[in-house]
Amino acid sequence: MFYTNVTRIKNFFILGFPELSLEYYGPVSALLFVLFMSIAVGNIFILVFVKCERSLHKPTYLIFCHLALTDLAFGTVTLPKIISKYWFGDSIISFYGCFAQMYFVHCLGAAHSFILMVMALDRFIAICAPLRYTVLFTNTTVSVLCGISWLVPILWMVGVVIDGLALPFCNSNIIVHCYCDHIAITSLGCENVREVQVVAFGFAMFCLLLPLGFIVLSYFVIILAVTRISSSEGRIKTLSTCMPQLLITFLFYMPRCFVYLANNVGFTFSVPVRIVVVMMYSLLPAAVNPVIYCFKTKDIKENLKKKFFIRKINISIKPG
Template structure:
């Protein structure tokens, strides 16, 4: 849908193509997979947030950080997944211009936010393991809450800068976005002017937003593994090493494909569009499913709370029956 404007046409909606090469007989399996992923993410992240808010014994710095990560992932999935699910279920692939740019703003804000929150988590673990006697004097609920407010604000500013960078250029014709949701990389190429400068600006921002937290995260975990290896017995060392490597696997799944796609967008290396979208979905939605399990539900305190709640529910059901 377009509106004529002085020999040009202003785009008023975009068409999300999802996986452009996907055959129609795979629409249902893909939509069901995304639907299940969204429901699992919704339940897992909501459970984490509710438990941390309601249970006073979870009012600790680490859990405050985890609650912010769960909220970020929940918002991201809620803003992006329902639309692409409706495309494959009902053929409703169109998205209005304004909603597309709101989605773009949220995608880049929340994506940046995840990087900073995971960095805070790594720093918290470093202080807890490497400086345990000084942990409570260095890290407090008040400090962590303030830092979370700051990174939310910083992420909003980053998302706003990226959205303005894409929104201030004209769109006068092509409106078929080769992605499952609106992002800068897939929307900006639909402009009817040269966007080389805009793409370089976004690449620089993206590298700063992701490489700095990634550097801090890797350094923190290297120091953690070194300290545990030097000071702990073999059993404790193996447990700590397993925990760190599990965390680093999820972190790597979040950062490495993202940085790879950002880089390939700047060099003459052309990936198949469907592979490009698949990689994007892989590093976007899989960590949102894994984060509640890896960072939260595997912890002893939350497992005990869930077991107690489950037992109470079972007892109530027995009494009623």
């Protein structure tokens, strides 16, 4: 059948969490709102704190800022709409608004993945070539690499969106998810769905596996380098500088790899469980990462202690 009107669907309906009882709409919307505020406050705090502290104007913390920006943007793109659904009963999103949300969802996820690769490169050079670190890995270098990490998904996703828009949509307009993603949208197409999804899947695998492969290889070399350090204290100290990066990387990649592997070995999740799992691994790290930056990174933790210690002293000696 030949379809000429690809905009027959004017709006999409965000289903959210399937089978969720009406009595839980209030608590779920409140929980999502708390999650959104945690993401917003935590990541804005990191951006402002690093900006204001000149001692933190270093490559590592510049990378943290790029990661915080992707987390903040992702939460801002995805959560307000689903919160409004459960809070105000607003489940409708426009046809092009849904595609715009899909664009930013996948663009931000891919950018985050590539920036994690830049972060692994930072640790690789710092540990394997420490004497040349300040020459090889400057703030300018980080800005260029992170800029490329943003640019590649921004340009590539334009093609993915155009492919999706070319599909004829004439069936259901229900998005079985909490936000518009590529599979949820393209599954509603009338024809050529498989071809469009294969192209998008290839892009997703490129953005996931290329950075992950580099990260695994770089940390393998880092571990080999650390084993050559003579003192156990030196080994522990060196590895401790990698802990924030390892935790952030683990939170991003491991749940995704688990879901992909589970699907490949024949273990499938029910639709409600799959949506909950996707929401958890997509949004919880964005709320947790600022805590990791603050309490697992020595320089940020020391600066925070100084700020609060000085403030406490000033309050205690304030007259009257």
